[in-house]
Amino acid sequence: MYNKIPLNIKSINAILTLRYNPFQTPIIPKLKHDDFLGTNYEPSIDYIENHIISTIRKTISEKNKKITVALSGGVDSTLLAAILKKNFPEADIEALSIKFAESVDETPVASEIAEHLNIKHRIVDLENYLIELPKAISIIKAPHWDLHWYHVVKNMSKNSKYLLSGDGGDELFGGYVFRYKKYCSLVNSKSSPAKKIKAYLSCHERDWVPDQEALFSKKSRFSWDVIYDKLMPYFDNSLDLLNQVFLADFNGKLLFNWLPIYSKLYEHFNVKPVTPLLSEDLIRYCTHAPIETKYDQSTNIGKLLLRKLLSKYKVDKFVTKEKLGFNVSTTNLWKFFGKKLCQNYLKDARITAAGYTNQSWLDKWFRKNGDMDVRYVNKFMGLLAFEIWYRLFVTKDMNANTKLNL
Structure with a gap:
């Protein structure tokens, strides 16, 4: 049983609208507009590379060189895996990928990359993305449902203490x-x-x-x-x-969703994060870089600086223009698991009885025939997370070990 957590309605409203809570205190400083004032310098990929290597070296203990790379096959994770392999030949490296059922399968690309780099690769098959949602929410103590990182950290913690990931790559280098x-x-x-x-x-x-x-x-x-x-x-x-x-x-989901969530997961599973793209020096360096050095508006291609490093490490051929990163098909998740789970938990929801959500709105969309618009799927998932959080921490009538099976 968990201690009761005060319900901050502004925070709940924000999470259900933005998918992050801007009213909390961030674990790294917010940036201001001054931090993004452009300069005329041409960013050096050698500088970026050296800072990545330096951050990894400072973070990993000399006594324990076993490290896991969260490998999706995208720009950030591919680059970090290549840098780690080349510059830390003594490290015992394992790449971890998650294969979500009925979603775009990123694991074949990740497997090719791991084979090319000659590193071990473990794939975790996950049929029901939501099955351990109560446990994940009990750890992060917030009503979020998009918790793919829970499955990453839980599975890698069985074999390694260190997790290398490309957090901040999209926000700093132009990935969106x-x-x-x-x-x-x-x-x-x-x-x-x-x-x-x-x-x-x-x-x-x-x-x-x-x-x-x-x-x-x-x-x-x-x-x-x-x-x-x-x-x-x-x-x-x-x-x-x-x-x-x-x-x-930068001051959105990165600062107020992913980083606070990840930090709680790391603490719970006793994992040490290695996030070289979020080093203080690299943040300062990249935010002032001219926008055209990060994003080409004519071709709509981003992460130009990191792509140059991919080329230097001869792994650019594996990475496409499409954004990868442990993607879950929420429409298929809704079809196979989400709709029935939401009906089970939201038909007589505690959050509705307490006066926070509108039952007529829920009933209207539950009655909808045919495929549900992905926006409403995401909204129902958010409401499901709110309901589970409410049962865990307010009414305290749910066990964190409850599995969301059909």
Whole structure:
């Protein structure tokens, strides 16, 4: 049984709208617009490479060279695996990949990379992504459902103390190209901060739904203005369009979702993270780099600096333009597990009885025939996580070891 956690309704509203809680204290400092003021220098890939190597060397104990690489087959994880193999030949390296059922299978590419680098590769098959959601939520103590990292850390901790990952690669080096193009098509340099915020949110449309206000009851006191106010400093400044997006992205899910969640998982499983892309020096260096050295707007290709390093290490042939990173097909997850689980837990939800969510909204979408829009799938998953969190920490009538089976 767990200690009761106070329910901060502003935090809950934010998680159900942004998928992160900007009202918490971050574990690394927030960045300000000054940190993204561009310079005229040409970033050095040698400088970036040396800092990655230095951070890894400082983090790994001399007595324990066994280390796991979270390998998705994307730019960040492929590069870090290659750097680790070449510069730490004495290390006992294992690459770990997760194969999610009914989702894009990234493991064949990861296997090719591991074979090319001559490192061990372990693939974990996961049929029901949600099966241990109560356990994961009991560890992170927050109502999140997108917890693929729980499965990564849990499985790697059985064989290794150190986990090497590319956290921060997308935010610092320009990995969210699917959003950059859309954002620039919606606004220009003369657009008001308010319009930019709404355009930015429209590029994160999977985090909220068109009738977002309707899913809350009056007790939740949901207001879009509260959300807009938290984002305003990132868009009411002198930065150019894309650097404003970089600033908002760094101070978004990275700072207020993934890093706090990951830190709790590392602590629980006694794992030491190795995150060289988030070293203080590299953050400072990369945020000031000219935007065109990180993202090519004409080709819509990002992470240009890291791709140059991929070429240097002769592993660029394995990495495509598509973004990879332990992706789960939420629509298939809904079809095979999610819908029935949500019906089981949300038909008579504690969060609805307590006055936080609107039963008529739930009933309306439960009655929908045919395929569910992915935005609503994500929303139902978020509400399922809220309900489980509420049962664990508020009503305390759920066991963390409960398995979400059908």
